[in-house]
Amino acid sequence: MQTPRHLPVTPVLTGLLLLLGSCTTAATEPSLPTSTTDTPETQATTTVTQQASTTSGTTGSTTATPSTATEPARVTIAPEALVIESFPVPAGSRPHDVAPATDGGIWYTAQNLGELGWLDPATGETRHIDLGTGSRPHGVIVAADGTAWVTDGGLNAVVSVEPGSLQVTVYPLPAERPDANLNTAAFDRDGVIWFTGQNGIYGSLDPATGTMTLFDAPRGQGPYGITSTPDGSVYLASLAGSYVGAVQPDGSLDVLEPPTPNQGARRVWSDSAGAIWVSEWNSGDLSRYTPATGDWATWPLPGDASTYAVYVDELDIVWTSDFGGNAIVRFDPDSEQFTRIDLPHSPGNVRQLLGRPGEVWGAESAADHLVLIRTEE
DSSP states (O other): OOOOOOEOOOOOOOEEEETTTTSSOOOOOOOOOOOEEEEEEEOOOOEOOOEEEEEOOOOOOOOOOOOOOOOOOOOOOOGGGOOOEEEEEEETTTTEEEETTTSSOOOOOOOOOTEEEEETTTTTEEEEOOOOTTTEHHHEEEEESSOOEEEEEEEEEEEEEEHHHHHEEEEOOTTTSOOOOOEEEEEEEEEEEEETTTTTEEEEEETTTEEEEEEEEESSSOEEEEEEEOOOEEEEEEEETTTHHHHHHHHOEEEEESSTTTTOOEEEOOOTTTOOOEEETTOOEEEETTTTTTEEEEOOSSOOOOOOEEEEEEEEEEEEEEEEETEEEOOOOOOTTTEEEOSSSSSEEEEEEETTTTTEEEEEEETTEEEEEEOOO
């Protein structure tokens, strides 16, 4: 077991205050020291209403038919109602992943700065927390108590940031596992954190004890995205290995083969029924695996797509990001229709999506902006 390191609290106040006429609820800011030297810069929020295009998807699976089982009622959003709001973050941040905070704000990994950022959607104000020398944070998830957990490839560690004190605690990987290239994380049914490392590992960290366990991934390099189902089962995606893996009780991985060879499974997300949705980087497809039956279904995204992120919202609507099309794409599994929303900046390069009821969030890593799609009035 590795001994965690505690870093001094040294937040960086960036103070970008924005005027957001469309946002009516203020987030409660983390308890950061008040700056006596920085003068907040006021900017106008860029709110872009994109002309979305809707396309019917073609089921490409040769092994399964999409489920017709009764599912929760869903709200169909007319294309003209889809709006992207854009929030600037400090220049050079290169935000990678986002996670809604329990206080109403949005955490984001400022990968290029080695910091964890926090955005107040009501004002546009941002605050940054230094994660330590050499940090290059990739993923961020939030525990029920509000603690942000970061997978940091630069530190080769999992890092926690407490929401009140902003205390940074570093949980390094064992010395014999250098340069794991940590990517993303998810909580299992017991609150244990499972994480991926693209250089051929996956592992777990028990926040209660600090115990970390690492496993060699099948086929070596590749583990990238990870998710947990409503019952707490954990699945990961191997980009280089082109498979989905189901974590077993003993920590081993059951390899699941998507229908398309060499598809480049990048990220995964569970819907409310426990089906696993997969973004396929190489094929440009969106796939679904149903654990109860072992069936797969596949839909190609419209155009010359490079499917990066995948997220399933509370209504079981599926959202993906398309690098090739510089867009966020909405998919309704019932109608099998895709709706494309162009990003406000080109290139935007949205690498991950996450949300909370009524909101879907992402980060334009190439443009130093966070983006929001509101899914309800």
